[in-house]
Amino acid sequence: MYPESMQESIRRLEATREERIKQGKIPLLDAEAKKALLKSFHPDYIETSMRALAVGPNKGERTPHEIADCLEAWPIVDPKRFDPDNPKFTVDVLVIGGGGAGVAAALMAQEHGASVILTTKLRLGDANTMMAQGGIQAADKENDSPERHYLDVLGGGHFKNIPELARALVTDAPGVIAWLEELGVMFDKTQDGTMITIHGGGTSRKRMHACRDYTGAEIMRTLRDEFKSRGIPALEFCAAVELLTDDEGACAGAAFVNLDTNELFTIRAKTTILATGGCGRLHIQGFPCTNHYGATADGLVLAYRAGAKLIFMDTIQYHPTGVAYPEQIVGQLITEKVRGLGAHLVNAFGNRFIYELESRDITASAIIRECTERKNGVVTPTGRVGVWLDTPLIELLKGEGAVKKNLPAMYHQFARFGIYMDKEPILTYPTQHYQNGGILINEVGETGVKNLYAAGEVAGGIHGRNRLMGNSLLDILVFGRRAGRSAAEKAQMLSVDKGAGFKHLIKFQAELRAAKVPKERRSPILLPEYRRPELQTPFAFVNR
Amino acid sequence: MARKKRKSEELSPSGNNFVTIYVMGEAYRVPKDLTIMKAMEYAGYRFIRGCGCRGGFCGACGTVYRTRDSYKLKVGLACQTVVEDGMYLTQIPFYPANKKDYDIKELQADTQVLVKLYPELMRCIACNSCTKICPQDIDVMGYIQAAIRGDIAKVADMSFDCIMCGLCASRCPAEIVHYNVGLLARRLYGAKIAPRAQHLAQRLEEIKAGRFEPGLDRLTKMSEAELSRLYYEERDIEPE
Numbered sequence: 001m002y003p004e005s006m007q008e009s010i011r012r013l014e015a016t017r018e019e020r021i022k023q024g025k026i027p028l029l030d031a032e033a034k035k036a037l038l039k040s041f042h043p044d045y046i047e048t049s050m051r052a053l054a055v056g057p058n059k060g061e062r063t064p065h066e067i068a069d070c071l072e073a074w075p076i077v078d079p080k081r082f083d084p085d086n087p088k089f090t091v092d093v094l095v096i097g098g099g100g101a102g103v104a105a106a107l108m109a110q111e112h113g114a115s116v117i118l119t120t121k122l123r124l125g126d127a128n129t130m131m132a133q134g135g136i137q138a139a140d141k142e143n144d145s146p147e148r149h150y151l152d153v154l155g156g157g158h159f160k161n162i163p164e165l166a167r168a169l170v171t172d173a174p175g176v177i178a179w180l181e182e183l184g185v186m187f188d189k190t191q192d193g194t195m196i197t198i199h200g201g202g203t204s205r206k207r208m209h210a211c212r213d214y215t216g217a218e219i220m221r222t223l224r225d226e227f228k229s230r231g232i233p234a235l236e237f238c239a240a241v242e243l244l245t246d247d248e249g250a251c252a253g254a255a256f257v258n259l260d261t262n263e264l265f266t267i268r269a270k271t272t273i274l275a276t277g278g279c280g281r282l283h284i285q286g287f288p289c290t291n292h293y294g295a296t297a298d299g300l301v302l303a304y305r306a307g308a309k310l311i312f313m314d315t316i317q318y319h320p321t322g323v324a325y326p327e328q329i330v331g332q333l334i335t336e337k338v339r340g341l342g343a344h345l346v347n348a349f350g351n352r353f354i355y356e357l358e359s360r361d362i363t364a365s366a367i368i369r370e371c372t373e374r375k376n377g378v379v380t381p382t383g384r385v386g387v388w389l390d391t392p393l394i395e396l397l398k399g400e401g402a403v404k405k406n407l408p409a410m411y412h413q414f415a416r417f418g419i420y421m422d423k424e425p426i427l428t429y430p431t432q433h434y435q436n437g438g439i440l441i442n443e444v445g446e447t448g449v450k451n452l453y454a455a456g457e458v459a460g461g462i463h464g465r466n467r468l469m470g471n472s473l474l475d476i477l478v479f480g481r482r483a484g485r486s487a488a489e490k491a492q493m494l495s496v497d498k499g500a501g502f503k504h505l506i507k508f509q510a511e512l513r514a515a516k517v518p519k520e521r522r523s524p525i526l527l528p529e530y531r532r533p534e535l536q537t538p539f540a541f542v543n544r
Numbered sequence: 545m546a547r548k549k550r551k552s553e554e555l556s557p558s559g560n561n562f563v564t565i566y567v568m569g570e571a572y573r574v575p576k577d578l579t580i581m582k583a584m585e586y587a588g589y590r591f592i593r594g595c596g597c598r599g600g601f602c603g604a605c606g607t608v609y610r611t612r613d614s615y616k617l618k619v620g621l622a623c624q625t626v627v628e629d630g631m632y633l634t635q636i637p638f639y640p641a642n643k644k645d646y647d648i649k650e651l652q653a654d655t656q657v658l659v660k661l662y663p664e665l666m667r668c669i670a671c672n673s674c675t676k677i678c679p680q681d682i683d684v685m686g687y688i689q690a691a692i693r694g695d696i697a698k699v700a701d702m703s704f705d706c707i708m709c710g711l712c713a714s715r716c717p718a719e720i721v722h723y724n725v726g727l728l729a730r731r732l733y734g735a736k737i738a739p740r741a742q743h744l745a746q747r748l749e750e751i752k753a754g755r756f757e758p759g760l761d762r763l764t765k766m767s768e769a770e771l772s773r774l775y776y777e778e779r780d781i782e783p784e
Contacts, residue, residue: 025784031776126596126604140747143782147759154763155775163764171760174747181740184648184731186700193739204781212704217601221708222734225727229645237592259592292597328579328626332599342784408705412680413600416624527590535588 001418006325006427009348009378013388013425016350021396026355034362041365041372044315049285054515056304056508057448063313066282070297071304073523074512077241078543079502081264082255084244088265089233091115092491093484094253096240097275097299099127099292100216100473101456101480103223105273106232108484114491116232117267119256121239121276121294121526125224128277128292128457129476132216133335133409134200135208136477137470138173141197144205146170153471156202156359157436157464160312165462168443169471172478177209180477185222186211198340200469201320202359208470213335213407216473239526240298243272243306243452244500250450251306252500259526262541268500270491271451273483274299275476278435278457281528284316287432288331298524299458303439305508308447311460312437317467320345320363322431324386326417331431334410336360336469338389341406342397346388346425347376353387361466364430371429378427386429391421434472436463445483451494453487455479563629580607580622580633594635598623603709606679608634619677619711639710641721644728653736655694662725665692667718674712674722680705684712684722691725697737699729 002010029037039045050062055072063071093109095102098120106118118124139149149170154161177195181187188196188210197206211218227234235256242255244266253268276299280291289295304310321334339345339356345363347353347370354366367387371377377385394402403422404411414421438460445453456476463471522542529536563576565583572587581595596604605622612630622635644661651657659665665688674684687702703726712722750756763771 031772122596123593123602123604126602128597130602131597131599140741140744142743142746145759146751146756147763148779150760150763151771151775151779154771155779159768159771159775167760167764171751171756174744174751177741178744178748181744182649182735184733184735186704186730186734186738187741189738189741191739193741194743195741199782199784204779206782214601214705217707218704218730221727222731225643225731226648228643229647231645290599292602293591293595327577328582329599329624409601412705413624416600527592529590530582530585531588531590532586 002424003381005381006378009388010425012348012350013346013390016346017390017393020344020352023352026352028355028358029362037365037369038361041368042361043285043287043318046285050314055511055517057307057309058313061313064284064316066284067279067297067300067313069521070282070301070523070525072512072515072517073301073521074509074517074519075242075505076522076524076539076542077257077264079242079255079505082266084266084501085498087253087268089117090268090496091117092270093487094119094267094269094272095275096254096272097277097456098122098124098234098236099275099277099456099476100129100220100223101476102273102275103227104477104480105275105455105484105487107223107227107230108481109488110230110232112485112488114488118232118234119238119240119267120234120236121259123236124227124234125220126292126294127220128295129216129220129473131290131292131333132473133213133333134337134340135210135215135470136177136473137200137203137207137468138177138209138474139170139205139207140174140177140195141205141207144207146173148204149173149207152202152204153468154464156466156468158466159464161464162461164443165441168482169462169475169478173474176474176477176481180219180222183222183226185219188212198337199357200336200340201357201363202468208340210337213337213409219473240276240302241524242502242505243302244268244502245306245504246497246500247503248450249307249504251452254302257541264541268496270494270496271453271487273445273453273455273487274303274439274458275454275456275480276458280432282525284432287318288322289432290319290322290331290333293527296525296528298526299454300439301524303447303449303452303454306449306452306504308449308452309440310437311440312465315436315465316432317360317434317436318364318430319433320360320367320430321389321428324384324429325380325427326419327382328417329413330384332413333431333433334389334426334428338391338407338410341394341402343394344390346390348378349376359466359468367430380427384429386427388425389428390425392423392425395422434467436460436465436467441479443482444486445479446486451490453483455483563627565627566632574627576627578627580620580625580627581605583627584622593638594622600624601707603707606636606709606711608636619679621679621709636710636714639714641710641713641724643721643724648731648735651732653696653732657732658691658694658696658699658725658729661728662720664718664720665725668692668720669718671717673715673717677711677715679709679711680707682706687726688720688722691729696729696732699726700733703730
């Protein structure tokens with residue numbers, strides 16, 4: 001139930017509905033208009049929100065302060081407390097991260113004959129993959145092609161994507177869908193098996209495949225089940241806190257802390273795959289976020305200290321539609337599929353102001369402009385502002401029951417708070433969603449550090465400066481699979497030698513000292529801090 | 545004016561905006577509109593277990609609680625349920641669960657497969673405890689009955705919204721692990737019963753034959769200006 005103060009605006013929205021249906025599609029903005037909109041309203045363009053890095057491989061490049069604070073920071077655990085010569089496990093391939101990319105990598109590495117261990121800071125499968133609702137792109141229909149998909153990806157990324165990575169993404173896409181089909185993922189299909197596909201923001205063809213609005217959850221629970229059925233060992237609640245490197249600077253495994261017991265240990269591996277996800281829980285510029293509890297940029301920190309170069313760390317994706325009301329779920333995702341199904345974005349006066357399926361950065365900027373400069377937003381009782389998503393319209397366009405059928409998760413989420421989105425609109429505002437950049441990889445997932453691979457959100461270059469909906473679920477599987485295969489093959493050519501340790505840290509710490517980075521600043525973060533300041537205590541294993 | 549008043553109430557946990565919750569027997573005064581998860585963090589707990597997506601998708605934060613003066617055992621996801629005064633909380637992120645290992649490629653999607661792998665299904669006494677406890681409002685007992693009948697498609701459809709929090713298994717007197725039965729049924733349905741996408745198979749053939757390589761070769765070598773022209777001037781968009 002909305003408070004009376006918001007209901008007046010709902011009545012205005014209802015009054016314009018008929019007219020809006022007749023209005024049809026709002027034209028797409030041209031290149032100039034897009035540039036101008038981004039420059040004035042996208043959070044990435046706020047000069048004071050970033051700083052140039054003082055240390056490491058990307059020294060001199062700008063990144064948001066919250067990320068810089070992690071990269072320019074001292075280790076949380078003294079490396080001397082680990083015994084790298086006495087590892088707890090020795091394997092061919094070590095996978096760090098238990099989301100879609102990590103599990104896909106582990107499955108592939110095992111299939112290619114490697115001994116594998118997977119570690120994760122939380123529970124296997126508890127990751128952003130699980131939360132992806134809208135869909136996964138793949139050009140597998142007759143009127144579509146990988147070339148078209150490629151052009152859409154590049155356009156969305158402002159043509160800055162690394163061509164080889166975008167090419168790998170679109171070329172592997174149909175194969176990934178087929179792989180998921182074989183594993184038993186229940187895609188939305190018609191009676192004859194044709195995939196039901198819809199548009200996403202920035203797509204020129206309807207190539208978004210979905211599993212109702214549990215697409216990521218359906219993929220993740222299937223992959224996790226396959227992983228468990230194959231008996232691949234996994235360590236849960238064990239967080240990677242540093243990488244191990246050998247005398248030549250090549251990655252040789254990682255150092256961990258068991259979050260339950262505070263035990264410190266190492267795992268030696270011939271090749272290591274980082275699949276630790278993104279940085280949502282750093283709350284860049286104070287934005288709420290759609291991300292998983294564990295999304296604290298740990299992989300970036302570990303790789304950076306070992307000498308891996310990052311790319312596009314000055315661009316963060318704000319999802320245009322985060323929840324703005326009710327307060328309890330502020331910042332959580334309202335999937336783009338809602339707009340794909342036809343819901344309009346409507347301001348407090350009942351008017352549309354942007355084509356709903358512009359790419360994410362454009363739509364987010366337009367909403368911010370509507371609420372700030374134009375003051376056309378709806379104000380909530382706690383003082384937030386937002387614009388409406390006219391979800392009852394979906395029922396009119398697609399038939400009664402369409403909301404519940406296509407968006408069961410979303411429906412549930414609002415119904416818990418007495419808001420029924422098939423009857424009332426929902427209020428929305430941009431929310432921090434995705435790390436567009438990450439560790440620079442090549443098309444098999446190799447980073448700048450020898451024997452270190454990266455896949456999933458922690459990797460960068462694929463999506464350029466902005467990612468399109470449905471390309472993230474795709475990217476984790478394309479590059480997770482590629483990294484897994486490649487790391488397994490490489491491992492067969494290597495042996496585990498003694499002599500791996502933390503030499504890279506000595507060099508990095510010297511840089512920190514020279515840059516006068518305060519000793520209190522530590523990373524990786526591991527888990528965000530949501531306790532009241534007076535109750536905050538460090539992890540028991542942290543050196544003071 | 546109202547603002548000042550609210551502030552003083554916030555500072556004093558005895559104000560109207562606070563409720564009392566009990567975590568592992570310990571009482572805490574917490575702001576009343578918080579979710580269980582946020583209230584526990586307010587109280588000083590840092591989650592390591594029992595917290596995941598914070599958005600109602602991962603099933604890590606299944607929580608059992610009682611309120612004062614009520615015999616009823618209630619449940620909810622800690623990230624989605626708002627605190628009530630007098631709530632006694634117990635988180636059950638993990639519950640020992642039986643999962644069969646299988647190779648989905650080898651399994652037959654016949655009417656016997658679910659019962660063969662999970663024979664305890666037959667012990668269901670239709671008490672409906674599983675349905676009553678499900679935070680996703682799934683008719684759990686309904687799909688277990690369908691599983692006993694061997695109707696894989698029905699189990700798959702009915703269990704689709706399952707987030708595998710494990711609360712159903714925690715209450716079942718027959719010791720069934722419902723969510724793993726549902727998962728198996730969905731995988732069998734997806735892999736064996738749903739018809740395969742023909743257009744997908746065709747596209748894979750085309751990719752294998754290298755049909756798109758020349759086009760992609762051209763595109764990957766294009767300058768930003770050329771790509772931009774293609775994108776803004778020539779790209780046609782499939783109608784809604």
